Amino acid sequence: MKMPRVNCRDCGRDVAAIPSGVGLWKIAQHDHPGKHRDFKGVLVSCRVSLRAVELADIHQLQLPEQSAEDEHPALF
Secondary structure (H helix, E strand, O other): OOOOOEOOOOOOOEEEEEEOOOOOEEHHHHHHHOOOOOEEEEEEEEOOOOOOHHHHOOEOOOOOOOOOOOOOOOOO
């Protein structure tokens, strides 16, 4: 299944947009590139994780086309 995507306003990563009710979407929880853990070793999420996102900002993940000769489909 292709998940809708959104560019994070803080770190710029292309992350999933998750449904949050009828017609509402949120930025999926994700880590900030290069800052995965704090000084105690606890995982740190990007500060805009789980914040609301505008429908206009969401785009669809584009998977590469596969030819009939491909033996192994792309796995995600």
